Amino acid sequence: MFSENKIIRVIKRRRPRVVVIGGGTGLPVILKALKKQDAEITAIVTVSDDGGSSGVIRNYINVVPPGDIRNVLVSLSELPDDEKKIFQYRFDSKDAFFSGHAIGNLIIAALSEMQGNIFDAVQTLSAMMKVDGHVYPSANEPLTLNAEFMDGSKAKGEVEITSQHKQIKRVWVTADDTPKAPDAVIDAIMGADAIVLGPGSLFTSILPNLMIPNVGEAMRQTKAETIYVCNIMTQAGETVGLTDADHVRIINQHLGGNYIDTALINGAKIDMTKFHPEDYDEYLMPVKNDFEGLKAQDCRVIMDDFTDQRNGLVFHDGDKVANEIIDLALQEMFKRK
Template sequence: MTGRKKRNIVVIGGGSGLPVILRPLRDCNVEVTAIVTVADDGGSSGVIRNFMNIVPPGDIRNALVSLSLLPEDFLDIFQYRFDSSDEFFKNHALGNLIIAAMTEMSGDIFGAVQKLGRYMMISGKVYPVANVPLVLHAAFTDGSTGVGEHEITIAHKVIEKLSITTEAGKQPVPTSEVLLAINHADMIVFGPGSLYTSILPNLVIPVVGKAVKESPAKKVYIANIMTQKGETDNYTDASHIKAIYHNVSKNIIDYVLTNTAVVPEDYIDYQKWNEISTQVKVDTNEDRKLGVTPITGDFLKLRDQGAFHDGDKIVRKLLDILDNKIK
């Protein structure tokens, strides 16, 4: 409708899943804010984090690229990952180094990302959930514990409880901009992304979880297409919701979007995507018992011998919810 004020959509997560819906949302008549986890300690981001003691830049980089209006040729350069025998540059994405440089120049990751967002002409906002790198802590059901996203992921154990601290062991403090975005949101979307290492690291920050809980926004969880080995084995969509309730707060989700299109077993390269195990099953009865409205459909995109969300289909459904076409 011409002249209607743009609605605010806040997307919370990280990893490779978040850009799947950020790019199509960028082209809709909405204000988009991506709130991105800063607990990553693996790969190029982990190396930069350890060397420079700054927020890991990888998830931030992907969010900036997804919302950027610059030509694809430039974005390809920003995303370029060095294939070099040099021990420092090997496997580093150029964009990670640029974010690290700008952070060092300004002494503030939040300000650096906002400035870079202007340079990259992003349509929306990208907010690191905190100004300092955070450390993920997991208590496993076997009584053991894990510290750090990478260690928790490779442990391949069932997670009982998740928490997060600063590197000094203190409770994280999100920026005021993060809390304002949540408070002013018309819709808050969780994911798509890894439950325990992309979505929950944001929500288990107590102040963030409380702000989301108290927000009048419509809250939508995008269930994963596939389970993740050692983390969400045998999880249904309702199991994911229960994990969020257990780690954050009950009744923090209004809708769950779950794919029902069948993933062909002979298409998936399980060695290439070693975190994938089985397709997440839908349990609409349990969803409703949890106070969540299930929305099912074909949200599947098959590519690169893996199963992913179709961002365009997901965004169309999100807008239907926003426009009250789905109750």
């Protein structure tokens, strides 16, 4: 831990650059908390989702699925809450054509057609929504997620993969052409002080981004502190039975080396009495700690009560996680100085 005076001197020079990579519902929680900090935030968002409203829009007009991007834009927007609620509003079941679609998803899809690509559309929308930071789709075209399971079988598409309820061995992404991230994505990774992976679905929200060839190469070359925010609970169809060390090992194996510098893991007891017993075997089980497994991968461990437990659900405490991320980013800035 650095002294307050040293940290203040670093902050006066420039804000720490924090890049958060992922998708799903966990990402906005961390981004909202980081937004309260004095940091330059870049969110790199997965584009392989094929479920829900995003999947329907993707199938109809072949654009990058907009759902995760929509949630990230809202989390970093400086617009009043009432205006952000409009962007998040979903049509109800009485609307036969629009049922289940979020207005924001339709706006992103329309802008993508108008601009000719998703990246420029998101930059335009970021300006309109007064986004504090940068939001970059990890690719400019929809990606298809592929998986091989431990039994040797394979599946294609996020929904199809997770519905198999098999242990996943590896994943990769495909597209009409070789998948490639925009230059801004690579520049953000290479210029970051800290890169944050997660929280989020290991195989369907985090790894799809890293499997884009130039993103994976940038992750191997960057000098940034690479931080993994480990999920608190296991996830059906993806991480049943995996420890925190297993999560880190799988990311490292996909990148081809020990590239996770620090893991933020939960040390608080989860009150399982609030969950239904029939869920215990798969979905709602706490991720077990394996300190020796993490140490063997040269991974520093920061353990704390990172939970926000309410209404029978478990979330990450965004503020606690963000504080650790900023501290690590400042340490990296100071080392470079």
